Amino acid sequence: MEFAERHDLLNKTFTPRSPVNQRQLFSGRIDQLAKVQRAVESPGTHAVLYGERGVGKTSLANVAEQIAPIWNSETIALKVTCNSNDTYSTIWRRAFSKITFSEKSQSVGFLSETSINTRSFAETLPQELTSDDVENALQRLKKHARLFIIFDEFDRVFQASSTLTLPFSDTIKSLSDNNYDITVLVVGVADFIGDLIAQHESIERAIVQIPMPRMSSVEIGQIIDTGAARLEMAIENPARQQIVKLSQGLPYITHLIALHSFQEAITNNDANVNKGHVSIGIQTALDEWQASIKTDYVKATTSVQKKNIFREVLLACALAEVDEIGYFAAADVRSPLREVTGQSYDIPNFARHLKEFSSENRGKIIERTGQAKRLRYRFNNPLMRTYVIIRGVAEGMIPLEKIR
Known part of the structure; x- marks a missing residue:
């Protein structure tokens, strides 16, 4: 397949900006x-x-x-x-x-x-x-x-x-x-x-x-494999697993990262996509992410205090175990926060951060519900949760191996 043909087909194969409307590209x-x-x-x-x-x-x-x-x-x-x-x-x-x-x-x-x-x-x-x-x-x-x-x-x-x-x-x-x-x-x-x-x-x-739950790892992998076959390309398993993990079950993210990863390989005239291509694809995806999400992230994590942990707490929230409708408790944040910071924090040490994330001052990035001692939290936009995780990996705050 010629470069121009493959490049044109790429934008019709991985389509983060529009839903899939071709049966042959639909997976799972x-x-x-x-x-x-x-x-x-x-x-x-x-x-x-x-x-x-x-x-x-x-x-x-x-x-x-x-x-x-x-x-x-x-x-x-x-x-x-x-x-x-x-x-x-x-x-x-x-x-x-x-x-x-x-x-x-x-x-x-x-x-x-x-x-x-x-x-x-x-x-x-x-x-x-x-x-x-x-x-x-x-x-x-x-x-x-x-x-x-x-x-x-x-x-x-x-x-x-x-x-x-x-x-x-x-x-x-x-x-x-x-x-x-x-x-x-x-x-x-x-x-x-x-x-x-x-x-x-x-x-x-x-x-x-x-x-409609999040996709399984198998279904996310099918999206990547279907796209690669259509483009007459291959993807190395470590690179494939990297996209699968970072997708967090959201096909939108799969299409976004795969688009830029395969684009990098095609630009370099490589028929095989490797981890180097995916690393660049991730950074490009972050750069091109929805402006509103990037703005809200900065608003939520910026502080005049130099030793603040707003970024770390927000990443721990994104990594926390959630129930079937996306809610987590403050106790669910402790373990991932320890993994992110290397330190143990009790709930009172970050309860203020959770409260502020649900305030107007920090863009109400997280929804808070319930009564005292039974409060539950959820990202208002699920795509924000995934953005926080991918950015955390890209900035070295958490290794990919720690992402479930």
Whole structure:
């Protein structure tokens, strides 16, 4: 493969800035896809796919949209990406606008000609849609095809507008009660699920809840191997393991580091990626990381006191054992802080740091919940946690071997 061809293909293979939308590049997530498929094939059943940012929810939604017609040839699959300005009406109008139909029209006169016009289904509906309008529209559509409708990043709407919760829950309940051959897949972070179900507790029976955990080391490795094979390149095992460990189960990080590591190898006309290429790839990834995360990190760790340990405590927080939804306790910070600093600290020695990380002065980088002596902590942005770890390794604060 020529340099130019490989370079062009690289940017289509490792894509940290956009979700995967090609089936052949999608790795892992067999269990989650199988659960989505079962929901699509079960009339009256709907699904909620939830997980942290960066775990690949949108990539899975893209693949599900592509392969749903393979599961059933009569299925029309469509995906809507929600945003904070959306309302109940706008998200459904965007869904219906993706469905088009053709109609004949004939010009006036003796020599009139028949033409075929394509119209959006949304054009046949009221401008402002109510739950009744949506249900009536879906009734019309179900006569012609099975529908699989994906609402991605749905939590953005919930965060911006509490008025959407009830009508959307009403629609899900109605579709389920009437056993329509229509499946709705809602995708987002976990926090919105309770609000969605709270409006109609009975809809919980009709919704398959599909958690999207971080990827396993095997699945992360598959992303690297698939990309290397596509580029007709190889990666040495120590280099591969370095990317796997630093990815922390987040495919976004895998794509980011792999992109720059393979780029370094290609630039040097090397067909094999080694640890030297990955080291440079890591540094480039840190340099190009989201500006907001880098800014928040500096704000959280900067102090006028020369012998402060804000950087060390934050790294220990990132290395702490967490529960299934990302929370850790102060006691979980002690062991990794000892590994980072080589000293033993009791909780009172760093409790102030944990409190400050959750304050406005340090950018509220960490969320704090619970009562005194039962406080729990969680990074507000999971990508920040990974950034802190990678930066800690790059700056020699913690050896790679200590990363779990």
